[in-house]
Amino acid sequence: MIEVRNLEKHYTVAEKEAGLAGSLKSFFKRQIRVVKAVDGVSFQIATGEMVGFLGANGAGKTTTLKMLSGLLHPSAGEARVAGFVPFERQSNFLKTITLIMGQKQQLIWDLPALDSFLVNQAIYEIPDAEYKATMQEFTDLLDLQDVLKKQVRKLSLGERMKCELAAALLHKPKVLFLDEPTIGLDVNMQVRIREFIAAYNQKFAATVILTSHYMADVTALCKRIIVVDKGRIIFDGDLAALLETTSPSKIMKLQLERLVPRADLERYASILQLEGLNVEFSVPRAEVSVKAAKLLAELPVADITIEDPPIEEIIGQLFTQARAEVNV
Amino acid sequence: MNSQPMSPFENTWRKFKALFGAWLAHMTVYRAEILIWMLSGTIPLIMLAVWIGQAQAAGGTVGGFSASDFAAYFLAAWLSGQMIVAWVAWEIDFAIRQGTFSSKLLRPINPFWEYFMQHITERFVRGPFILAVVALGTLLIPGTRLVASAGHLLVYILAIILAFAIRFLIAYCIGLLCFWLENATALDELYFVLSIMLSGSFAPLDFYPAWLRPILEFLPFPYIVYYPAQILIGRLPWSEIARVLLVQCVWLAIIFVLFSWLWKAGRRHYGAVGA
Amino acid sequence: MTRYWRLISIFMGASLSAQLEYRVNFVINLVETILRVLGSLLGLIILLGENKSLGGWSFHEAAVVLGVFTLFDGLIGLALAPNLNRIAEGVRTGTMDFTLLKPIDSQFLVSFRNINLLRLPDVLLGLGIIVWAVLQSPILPNLGNLSLGILLLLCAYSIVYGIWFMLSTTAFWFVRVENITELFMGFYRAGQFPVSVFPGWVRTLFTFVIPIAFITTIPAQALTGKLEQNSLWIALGFAALLLFLSRWFWRFALRSYTSASS
Numbered sequence: 001m002i003e004v005r006n007l008e009k010h011y012t013v014a015e016k017e018a019g020l021a022g023s024l025k026s027f028f029k030r031q032i033r034v035v036k037a038v039d040g041v042s043f044q045i046a047t048g049e050m051v052g053f054l055g056a057n058g059a060g061k062t063t064t065l066k067m068l069s070g071l072l073h074p075s076a077g078e079a080r081v082a083g084f085v086p087f088e089r090q091s092n093f094l095k096t097i098t099l100i101m102g103q104k105q106q107l108i109w110d111l112p113a114l115d116s117f118l119v120n121q122a123i124y125e126i127p128d129a130e131y132k133a134t135m136q137e138f139t140d141l142l143d144l145q146d147v148l149k150k151q152v153r154k155l156s157l158g159e160r161m162k163c164e165l166a167a168a169l170l171h172k173p174k175v176l177f178l179d180e181p182t183i184g185l186d187v188n189m190q191v192r193i194r195e196f197i198a199a200y201n202q203k204f205a206a207t208v209i210l211t212s213h214y215m216a217d218v219t220a221l222c223k224r225i226i227v228v229d230k231g232r233i234i235f236d237g238d239l240a241a242l243l244e245t246t247s248p249s250k251i252m253k254l255q256l257e258r259l260v261p262r263a264d265l266e267r268y269a270s271i272l273q274l275e276g277l278n279v280e281f282s283v284p285r286a287e288v289s290v291k292a293a294k295l296l297a298e299l300p301v302a303d304i305t306i307e308d309p310p311i312e313e314i315i316g317q318l319f320t321q322a323r324a325e326v327n328v
Numbered sequence: 329m330n331s332q333p334m335s336p337f338e339n340t341w342r343k344f345k346a347l348f349g350a351w352l353a354h355m356t357v358y359r360a361e362i363l364i365w366m367l368s369g370t371i372p373l374i375m376l377a378v379w380i381g382q383a384q385a386a387g388g389t390v391g392g393f394s395a396s397d398f399a400a401y402f403l404a405a406w407l408s409g410q411m412i413v414a415w416v417a418w419e420i421d422f423a424i425r426q427g428t429f430s431s432k433l434l435r436p437i438n439p440f441w442e443y444f445m446q447h448i449t450e451r452f453v454r455g456p457f458i459l460a461v462v463a464l465g466t467l468l469i470p471g472t473r474l475v476a477s478a479g480h481l482l483v484y485i486l487a488i489i490l491a492f493a494i495r496f497l498i499a500y501c502i503g504l505l506c507f508w509l510e511n512a513t514a515l516d517e518l519y520f521v522l523s524i525m526l527s528g529s530f531a532p533l534d535f536y537p538a539w540l541r542p543i544l545e546f547l548p549f550p551y552i553v554y555y556p557a558q559i560l561i562g563r564l565p566w567s568e569i570a571r572v573l574l575v576q577c578v579w580l581a582i583i584f585v586l587f588s589w590l591w592k593a594g595r596r597h598y599g600a601v602g603a
Numbered sequence: 604m605t606r607y608w609r610l611i612s613i614f615m616g617a618s619l620s621a622q623l624e625y626r627v628n629f630v631i632n633l634v635e636t637i638l639r640v641l642g643s644l645l646g647l648i649i650l651l652g653e654n655k656s657l658g659g660w661s662f663h664e665a666a667v668v669l670g671v672f673t674l675f676d677g678l679i680g681l682a683l684a685p686n687l688n689r690i691a692e693g694v695r696t697g698t699m700d701f702t703l704l705k706p707i708d709s710q711f712l713v714s715f716r717n718i719n720l721l722r723l724p725d726v727l728l729g730l731g732i733i734v735w736a737v738l739q740s741p742i743l744p745n746l747g748n749l750s751l752g753i754l755l756l757l758c759a760y761s762i763v764y765g766i767w768f769m770l771s772t773t774a775f776w777f778v779r780v781e782n783i784t785e786l787f788m789g790f791y792r793a794g795q796f797p798v799s800v801f802p803g804w805v806r807t808l809f810t811f812v813i814p815i816a817f818i819t820t821i822p823a824q825a826l827t828g829k830l831e832q833n834s835l836w837i838a839l840g841f842a843a844l845l846l847f848l849s850r851w852f853w854r855f856a857l858r859s860y861t862s863a864s865s
Contacts, residue, residue, distance in 0.1 A: 071430050073599030087599055094436040106431045108350060110357045115350045122346030123437045125339050364782050367789030374793045381658060381802045382650060391652070514631040521635055525642035531649045 002045040006077035009038040039231030052222035053211040098173040113163040124171035158189035234322040257300040351449040376402035396471035404557035417516040420503030476562020484560040490576040491552040507594040528554030658799035663739040667823040670732030672795040677725025685717040691774035755822040758842035765845025775856040794819040
């Protein structure tokens with residue numbers, strides 16, 4: 001569905017020093033620097049796949065999405081989405097995709113959202129019957145019935161985002177580019193939007209690329225992730241596999257019934273943390289079940305939990321590794 | 329997927345209806361703002377008062393114009409100025425800076441039509457206010473004949489549509505310059521100042537210095553306010569009216585070529601550097 | 604007092620450095636201002652064409668009025684609009700909260716926070732026209748006329764400030780008033796001509812209802828030695844009244860301020 005080969009995007013930016021003196025200086029002479037926002041990116045995404053795009057601010061996520069949706073022309077390399085060259089922006093291509101960027105609205109601010117939907121219906125040439133069915137479906141899934149007839153400017157952030165999503169998906173695109181779809185929303189609303197995206201993907205076999213600051217969005221929706229750093233891909237693959245390769249150990253949290261000397265505990269595994277009755281061990285993946293059985297048998301255990309290390313930490317590790325390799 | 333395919337004509341008609349309906353509703357919400365914005369075009373009305381004062385001071389007429397002649401001319405000039413208002417340069421500038429231009433580009437319709445429809449629907453909301461002012465002016469200054477004949481009115485409508493198209497496309501071109509310039513809306517203000525000066529809002533062009541007249545004929549400005557106003561009040565012979573309409577069409581063609589080129593180049597540039 | 608002066612200079616430094624980013628704007632605005640003044644001069648020439656008099660004013664005297672008009676147009680853009688037009692924004696977005704919490708006079712803070720130096724050329728050009736036109740008149744103004752002129756210019760500024768400030772403050776009730784000051788500007792444009800050119804009731808309107816005459820015509824009268832005694836007292840009265848009203852109106856508005864919730 002999506003094919004990307006050696007995609008690059010370069011920008012020139014004007015730079016300015018701080019303060020009045022810097023402003024004066026750049027008033028007369030601009031400093032210019034070339035930034036490689038995307039620097040040779042290749043990947044393929046199959047129909048129906050949901051892929052998480054991760055990376056720090058300025059890593060090149062949004063620029064890549066803009067190239068894939070046809071807003072930006074690549075400096076080098078090529079991209080194909082649903083068989084189209086995005087930048088040609090053929091009408092049929094535009095009817096196949098959608099791009100959602102945070103809260104940048106396509107809704108008309110001073111009118112009820114319903115009016116914007118009607119405009120989109122006409123622009124995307126959606127027949128009445130189909131429009132009604134889709135609206136019905138979205139209204140149920142997103143709980144829109146009370147929202148549709150209110151002026152957009154009077155909606156809460158979450159309500160507006162739901163309408164934004166519905167407007168962007170009204171023409172049932174096959175490819176979804178979602179740039180921070182849950183930014184600024186409260187946890188409940190995040191879950192809501194996530195569920196909706198998952199349902200949409202299921203129902204229409206839509207291909208989804210998603211960027212998000214909230215790791216929970218990605219872990220909940222995407223099996224596969226692509227991690228970019230400084231315009232390059234540093235990881236592309238299964239989220240579960242990433243957990244295994246980058247973090248070969250799990251965290252085992254124990255609550256004891258009575259105090260046990262540190263020396264005794266250290267015999268079982270390396271201790272991450274010890275505070276009174278609470279112990280945290282780091283245990284290699286392969287030994288988790290053996291170790292757990294042993295601990296339960298030999299220590300006064302009140303409670304035991306086994307977890308993966310937090311994903312943010314793993315991604316962080318990935319960045320450090322990638323940078324270290326570059327520096328060597 | 330599609331249950332019943334629609335003809336291209338039907339699709340276009342639906343798009344027109346949907347955009348018209350939505351933007352008319354939007355402009356109705358903004359009627360108070362529109363009323364206030366109308367005040368930014370007061371120059372012809374101020375000049376109306378000034379010239380009547382001048383005519384009175386001179387004992388009745390100045391340069392062959394009586395008070396009611398001035399009233400007819402300036403009311404027609406004000407009406408024309410109101411009909412051709414275009415703020416699309418600001419809209420484009422705002423959209424590019426806020427990033428909403430991207431989402432407009434992603435729809436399978438040229439953003440041009442959305443902006444065009446905004447202006448058309450706004451005219452419907454502005455219309456009643458304009459008529460009220462014009463009617464009031466005609467009543468206050470006795471003997472004012474704003475419309476020469478039904479025929480003149482019809483030709484005026486054609487001329488003012490052409491004038492609007494010229495002004496709208498100029499503003500659109502200036503807006504497209506936002507792809508390259510930091511703030512192209514300043515250029516639109518520049519245009520506005522020039523147009524107040526040279527379009528005949530200050531005085532009927534008959535009063536302008538003799539050396540300036542021939543230069544003005546080669547600029548678009550007189551053709552969007554002065555000549556339409558002259559047509560409405562019946563000061564032009566029919567042969568001259570035909571010439572005016574022809575020149576308007578030539579200007580429209582020139583600016584349309586410029587617009588198409590800027591749009592193509594602008595899209596390429598936007599694709600190259602983003603906003 | 605010194606504290607307020609220091610604050611003003613800090614504010615101005617900051618907004619100046621933000622504006623230097625837009626050098627194209629700077630040039631365009633300069634061209635625009637020059638064109639606008641040329642246009643107005645052209646307008647004067649056209650108007651004076653036959654009568655050689657504009658409501659009893661000669662070309663150079665009328666040019667003084669135009670100079671004062673340009674000066675205040677510039678001052679509005681330089682110092683008033685960049686501050687007062689933000690009141691609406693502050694009320695809508697809730698940033699007015701922060702302004703009200705600062706330990707300085709809130710009316711001062713909303714009035715003198717920013718400066719738009721893009722419009723400085725307008726001010727200089729206005730002053731230039733005044734000086735040029737005054738020097739052309741057969742009798743140069745004496746020291747008395749000059750100081751009267753300056754006093755009346757200060758009154759005029761107070762009048763403009765008062766009107767503009769009150770219009771902007773209506774934002775506390777009507778949220779979307781960003782262009783409400785056009786209400787004033789629409790009439791102010793009449794101030795580029797001496798008020799005596801207008802026929803009867805229009806003149807009364809611009810003198811006593813919307814005191815445009817006291818902003819441009821009356822100071823120009825003082826500078827060209829045409830001032831009538833009464834005008835001075837009325838100008839002082841208008842200035843004091845509008846300053847007082849603006850103060851009262853601000854306090855009144857603050858009482859009905861409901862902080863934006865979301």
